[in-house]
Amino acid sequence: MTEPRDPTSADEELLEAESLTIATKLDDAARIERIAEELRNGFATLAHVGKAVSVFGSARTPAGDPEYGHARDLARRLGGEGFAIITGGGPGIMQAANEGAREAGVASIGLGIDLPLEVGLNTSVDLRLQFHYFFTRKVMFVRYASAFVVFPGGFGTLDELFEAATLRQTEKIRHFPIILFGSAYWSGLVDWLRGTALAQGNISPEDVSRIEVTDDPDRVLELVHEVEHRRPRADGDHAGS
Numbered sequence: 266m267t268e269p270r271d272p273t274s275a276d277e278e279l280l281e282a283e284s285l286t287i288a289t290k291l292d293d294a295a296r297i298e299r300i301a302e303e304l305r306n307g308f309a310t311l312a313h314v315g316k317a318v319s320v321f322g323s324a325r326t327p328a329g330d331p332e333y334g335h336a337r338d339l340a341r342r343l344g345g346e347g348f349a350i351i352t353g354g355g356p357g358i359m360q361a362a363n364e365g366a367r368e369a370g371v372a373s374i375g376l377g378i379d380l381p382l383e384v385g386l387n388t389s390v391d392l393r394l395q396f397h398y399f400f401t402r403k404v405m406f407v408r409y410a411s412a413f414v415v416f417p418g419g420f421g422t423l424d425e426l427f428e429a430a431t432l433r434q435t436e437k438i439r440h441f442p443i444i445l446f447g448s449a450y451w452s453g454l455v456d457w458l459r460g461t462a463l464a465q466g467n468i469s470p471e472d473v474s475r476i477e478v479t480d481d482p483d484r485v486l487e488l489v490h491e492v493e494h495r496r497p498r499a500d501g502d503h504a505g506s
Contacts, residue, residue, distance in 0.1 A: 273381045275299070275397030303401040307376075310394055311409045314372060315497040317349035318489055319406045321425045322358025322416030332447065336361035336416050337368075339446065339482050343414075344369025346486060351376065351410055353402075354386035354393065358416045363389035374409075376402050403428055412442040412489045417450040434472050442488040445478045452478060 269288040272278035279296055281287040291299070320340060326333050340350045340362040350366035352359035354375025366373035367389050375390030379397050386393050396402040406413075406425060413429050415422060426445070432438045445451035455478055462468045477488060 274379055276399055279398070300398060300401060303396055303398060304404065307394060307396075307401065307405045310392070311374070311405060313497045314349055314351075314374070314409045316347060317351050317372070317374070317410050318343050318412050318414055319351040319410040319425075320358070320362035320414045320416070321353070321418060321422045322362075323418035323422060324353075324355040324357040324359060325419070326357035326361070326417070328361075332358065332416055333361045335446065335482075337365040339414065339485060340365025341369045342482055342486065343489070344371040346490070347371065348411070348489065349374060351406060352390075353378065353421070354390050356387055358418065360387040360389055363387055367391065376405050378402055407432065407438060407441075411492055412444060414444045414446055414485060415451075417447050430472065430476065433475055434468070440492045442492060443476050444485055444488055445476060446480070446485065448478050448480050 267286075269284075269286055272281065272287050272290065277287065278290055282289055282296075320336065322332070322336060326336075336358045342365075344350060344366050349372035350362050351374040352362050354363070354377040359375070363373045363375060373389055373391040375386040375393050377386045377393065377395045378399060379395065386395075394405070396405075403425070407429065413425065415426050426443065429438070429441065429443050433441060433443065445455070455473065455476060458468065458473050458476075463470060463473055477484070479485060
């Protein structure tokens with residue numbers, strides 16, 4: 266029998282803790298404390314953030330790609346309207362959005378995640394947080410944003426998109442626009458949701474209608490201005506006060 270190998274991430278260490286192939290590094294009490302510390306640190310670091318938009322998209326989009334330019338320009342316009350920009354802090358679309366935020370002079374926030382092949386946060390991030398666990402990071406993307414703007418991307422982008430869609434469907438969050446930017450990329454997905462998932466009764470009409478597909482930055486600005494935005498916590502304030 267081969268010896269258990271070391272986990273390559275905290276998520277793997279947690280989720281494969283009962284596996285004979287992964288070496289156990291922590292007990293459950295230590296894991297719980299580590300998770301709690303990530304949440305405490307995230308809440309404390311981002312408490313001052315007021316209105317903000319989380320921007321998602323592929324880490325593989327090169328700087329010369331039109332989508333990269335669209336993401337940078339849209340983030341700059343959102344920043345010009347006073348919205349902080351939150352991304353996963355990586356390359357591609359995330360870096361483009363962080364560049365736009367920096368150009369606009371608003372908070373450029375990167376929420377990084379420990380992954381075996383990641384090389385750290387992009388250089389346009391001003392406020393940095395690094396997470397061990399995907400699920401604690403997801404809390405920050407939703408709690409500190411007024412909307413999601415989703416550019417073309419892969420599994421990670423789809424994960425964040427459907428996380429937000431599920432939270433809206435179950436009314437865990439309510440007035441929270443989910444905007445898919447790039448109709449050529451996203452229309453097929455929405456057509457499938459409407460023509461297959463909805464047609465078979467697996468979702469409701471409003472689950473699809475709540476997802477907006479657009480190529481128009483003005484429409485994005487219109488949608489994010491329609492919702493009530495988070496109020497930053499002043500120094501000395503306490504939750505619930």
